[in-house]
Amino acid sequence: MSASRIVKKKKYAYLVISLLSCLVLIPATAGATEPNIGQRGEEGCKYEWWGISRPDLNPNGNYSYYVKKETYNHDDPEHDPNIPKIKDVIGWHNTNNNKPGYDTSANSHMVTIGGNVNLRNVYGGYSSNGSACNNVAIVNSGIISGNVAGGYAHATATANGNKVFIYGGQFTGDADKTAVSGGQGKIANKNMVVVYGGSFANEISGGVIMNSGGSATDNTVIIAGNFSGTPGLYGGNVGDSTYTNYDIVTGNTLYLSGANSATKVQNFETINIGKILNDQGNPVNVTAKWGTPVLKMTGTGLEENKTTVEALKKAKIDASVLTFENLEAIANGDVMNLLECTNTGTINATLLATTTAKQEYTVTPVTGMTINAAFQGRLALTDTALTCTAENKATKLSFGDVEWKNSGALLNHATTLSTISFSEASVDTSNINFTNINNLAAGKKMTLVNDFLATGEAYTGTITGTKYKVGTSLEGKGEASLTDADGDGKADDLVFTALTQTAQAQTHNAVMGAEVGMAALSMGNDFIGTATEGLALAANTGSDGISSFAKAGGAAIQQETGSHVNVHTWNAILGIGHQNKKKSGTFEYGAFFEYGTGNYTTYADNNMRGDGSTRYTGGGLLAKYTMKNNVYVEGSLRGGSIHDDARNVMSDGMGNPYSYDTNAPYFGFHIGVGREFEMNNGHSLDVYGKYFFNRKNGVSFEAGGHYDLDAVTSSILCVGARYKVKHDKWNFYGGLAYEHELNGKATGTADDIPIRAAETKGGSIRAELGATMLPHDGSPWKIDLNVSGFAGKKQGFSGGVSVTWMF
Numbered sequence: 001m002s003a004s005r006i007v008k009k010k011k012y013a014y015l016v017i018s019l020l021s022c023l024v025l026i027p028a029t030a031g032a033t034e035p036n037i038g039q040r041g042e043e044g045c046k047y048e049w050w051g052i053s054r055p056d057l058n059p060n061g062n063y064s065y066y067v068k069k070e071t072y073n074h075d076d077p078e079h080d081p082n083i084p085k086i087k088d089v090i091g092w093h094n095t096n097n098n099k100p101g102y103d104t105s106a107n108s109h110m111v112t113i114g115g116n117v118n119l120r121n122v123y124g125g126y127s128s129n130g131s132a133c134n135n136v137a138i139v140n141s142g143i144i145s146g147n148v149a150g151g152y153a154h155a156t157a158t159a160n161g162n163k164v165f166i167y168g169g170q171f172t173g174d175a176d177k178t179a180v181s182g183g184q185g186k187i188a189n190k191n192m193v194v195v196y197g198g199s200f201a202n203e204i205s206g207g208v209i210m211n212s213g214g215s216a217t218d219n220t221v222i223i224a225g226n227f228s229g230t231p232g233l234y235g236g237n238v239g240d241s242t243y244t245n246y247d248i249v250t251g252n253t254l255y256l257s258g259a260n261s262a263t264k265v266q267n268f269e270t271i272n273i274g275k276i277l278n279d280q281g282n283p284v285n286v287t288a289k290w291g292t293p294v295l296k297m298t299g300t301g302l303e304e305n306k307t308t309v310e311a312l313k314k315a316k317i318d319a320s321v322l323t324f325e326n327l328e329a330i331a332n333g334d335v336m337n338l339l340e341c342t343n344t345g346t347i348n349a350t351l352l353a354t355t356t357a358k359q360e361y362t363v364t365p366v367t368g369m370t371i372n373a374a375f376q377g378r379l380a381l382t383d384t385a386l387t388c389t390a391e392n393k394a395t396k397l398s399f400g401d402v403e404w405k406n407s408g409a410l411l412n413h414a415t416t417l418s419t420i421s422f423s424e425a426s427v428d429t430s431n432i433n434f435t436n437i438n439n440l441a442a443g444k445k446m447t448l449v450n451d452f453l454a455t456g457e458a459y460t461g462t463i464t465g466t467k468y469k470v471g472t473s474l475e476g477k478g479e480a481s482l483t484d485a486d487g488d489g490k491a492d493d494l495v496f497t498a499l500t501q502t503a504q505a506q507t508h509n510a511v512m513g514a515e516v517g518m519a520a521l522s523m524g525n526d527f528i529g530t531a532t533e534g535l536a537l538a539a540n541t542g543s544d545g546i547s548s549f550a551k552a553g554g555a556a557i558q559q560e561t562g563s564h565v566n567v568h569t570w571n572a573i574l575g576i577g578h579q580n581k582k583k584s585g586t587f588e589y590g591a592f593f594e595y596g597t598g599n600y601t602t603y604a605d606n607n608m609r610g611d612g613s614t615r616y617t618g619g620g621l622l623a624k625y626t627m628k629n630n631v632y633v634e635g636s637l638r639g640g641s642i643h644d645d646a647r648n649v650m651s652d653g654m655g656n657p658y659s660y661d662t663n664a665p666y667f668g669f670h671i672g673v674g675r676e677f678e679m680n681n682g683h684s685l686d687v688y689g690k691y692f693f694n695r696k697n698g699v700s701f702e703a704g705g706h707y708d709l710d711a712v713t714s715s716i717l718c719v720g721a722r723y724k725v726k727h728d729k730w731n732f733y734g735g736l737a738y739e740h741e742l743n744g745k746a747t748g749t750a751d752d753i754p755i756r757a758a759e760t761k762g763g764s765i766r767a768e769l770g771a772t773m774l775p776h777d778g779s780p781w782k783i784d785l786n787v788s789g790f791a792g793k794k795q796g797f798s799g800g801v802s803v804t805w806m807f
Contacts, residue, residue, distance in 0.1 A: 107135065110136040121146040121149075124137035126151075127157060131151075137149065149208075152185070154184075154210060157187075162182050180204045182219055188219070197225050223254075226259060230299070231263065235266070238306075249268070250307075259292045263297065323356070331390060333390060347384060392421065412451065429478075435471065450493050463481065472504065473753070508758065512610070522694065546579075549573075553571060555799075557796035568600070595617050632673070638669070640666055643662070652704050659703065683725050706750070709746070736766070768786055770786030
């Protein structure tokens with residue numbers, strides 16, 4: 001075997017042949033036995049069994065050469081130097097000389113070609129008399145002067161279900177001969193050819209019949225990329241023009257994509273533009289480039305099919321799923337050729353649909369403007385072209401955060417997106433929110449779109465939106481309309497006009513936030529009153545006249561403000577005082593430190609919610625004078641700083657949230673008068689009247705607009721009574737009071753426009769219960785526990801614990 005060499009390979013091995021830099025990858029079948037020359041192999045196996053045609057050595061015969069090395073090189077000294085260069089590469093080859101078994105079928109084989117090769121023919125499977133079905137031939141590169149076929153079955157045999165994949169290479173055969181085909185035989189059905197690239201000088205066919213009475217049907221040719229050259233494209237073809245009684249049209253399908261040329265197209269029942277089949281046979285949509293034909297026909301064009309069935313003479317073209325790229329660059333009304341004849345050819349076909357796929361898309365040409373548009377092509381056939389007319393129309397123009405312009409336009413349609421027609425678009429300004437402006441007086445105008453309509457167009461859309469916003473602060477009524485803004489004599493400019501101006505409803509949250517700080521200070525009123533009382537009690541005073549007092553507590557209150565705000569607070573006070581006794585009465589005085597914190601939620605009438613937190617820190621002085629008849633007068637001074645941290649209490653027209661922080665000083669005072677009446681059994685009744693005054697200074701801040709909040713003043717008058725039950729170690733008390741807010745109004749402006757005020761003016765009733773553990777010889781501590789409930793303008797509960805230590 002000087003001309004052959006057989007080497008054992010392992011199970012599941014892959015055999016690689018390098019033929020003049022040609023890489024061929026063929027999976028070896030597990031458990032297969034090696035054939036001898038002339039031996040019939042198993043159908044479907046992937047033997048590395050190559051036929052090598054050598055007509056130069058023996059014109060009357062074919063010789064087979066079997067190689068079982070991973071690498072084959074003609075320069076290898078182990079091989080006969082007289083062996084010529086390989087001309088044909090065949091995945092499976094059976095000829096008359098390979099007896100016995102020359103009529104064996106060549107089914108289910110595969111061959112892959114690549115590298116810098118120069119070959120004559122490439123077959124996935126080749127059989128002289130048997131079938132050649134379900135074979136695969138793959139060409140990546142090289143020069144091939146003859147045929148490439150998935151399966152070749154000569155004369156009376158069948159070549160069905162074969163596949164050819166062309167990724168590159170040069171196919172240089174005669175122009176009137178088939179260069180690439182899925183299958184060749186008397187019956188050549190259900191074959192597939194997929195072309196991704198390459199250069200062609202001849203024909204591409206789905207199937208080729210090799211005898212009269214044959215059929216080449218249900219074949220598929222897929223142009224999946226761009227190639228060079230002008231081959232003929234055939235669904236079915238004939239090996240000899242003398243054949244008769246055949247069907248080479250039924251079920252044949254052509255899939256077109258890319259931008260290619262062909263001499264002619266024939267024998268397809270259906271031609272698809274805009275979709276192809278992938279390697280698994282599943283449909284995949286592909287986009288086309290506007291202005292570039294998918295296929296130019298340089299010869300006789302799209303010919304009538306060679307068939308005796310009248311309905312199949314003209315191919316049916318389906319471009320109903322065709323889509324295009326870069327839609328905003330396609331001018332409305334523009335026309336292009338999808339198919340065109342560049343010579344004397346004609347198009348003999350019918351259309352399955354008159355429109356391409358409808359493509360909806362969105363463009364944002366400038367900040368604050370969104371264009372929803374739709375593209376669709378109108379299809380029409382002429383004798384020489386399949387034309388597509390662009391319909392590129394906006395369906396909706398929406399406006400959001402728009403920078404105000406005193407001159408010019410937000411969008412100049414004549415220079416930006418003039419390809420898209422606005423004539424049928426709806427215009428929506430209901431969410432328009434102007435920026436870069438603090439005040440929008442009634443009658444002020446801005447051009448949104450210049451040259452909204454093209455020459456000759458009439459507007460048939462609708463314009464909606466009757467309001468506008470400026471940041472978080474202002475809003476008003478306004479509308480857009482088509483007017484002559486640029487003075488060209490045509491009402492073709494989209495202009496927005498402000499009609500009224502007010503503060504936005506949400507600005508009320510800012511003044512409600514100001515009320516929260518006052519609510520926290522008002523809860524501190526009770527602590528100051530308790531501290532004044534606590535330092536004055538004889539039970540709280542040590543032998544040296546000095547006493548201390550501390551109280552901490554919390555509250556959950558709903559405060560009516562015109563809307564309402566929910567406040568959760570924690571307050572604390574720490575005081576120290578001294579008592580002086582005189583003949584006329586007792587005088588107590590002291591100093592205190594106070595702290596309060598809380599969080600809140602505001603609820604405006606428009607169901608808008610805001611959240612934030614507040615805290616205050618301060619101190620003051622207090623005093624109380626009690627006469628011999630138990631009539632007393634008390635008072636205090638306080639001052640400090642209050643901080644408000646508001647989060648997401650406002651948003652602009654596009655829903656962007658805004659927050660702010662403020663700090664402001666506060667001061668206040670209170671005066672009170674009362675009398676404690678002694679009752680039987682040591683019990684007592686305390687009747688009192690008190691007045692509390694607090695004031696928080698105004699603040700300014702930026703939060704999507706400029707806000708100036710005025711100072712807030714609280715004036716509360718409180719009258720009530722408390723009944724005390726006294727025991728040796730514990731005292732108990734209960735009380736009822738009425739308090740009335742005389743002011744409590746919070747006002748301000750947003751960008752110089754008044755904000756709807758918040759007001760706490762009104763009355764509330766407070767009921768309280770408490771218990772006091774008295775100090776004794778074993779302990780200097782006095783502890784007071786109390787709880788209060790509120791109804792009326794202020795609703796909720798509060799509670800606290802106070803501690804006093806006598807020195």
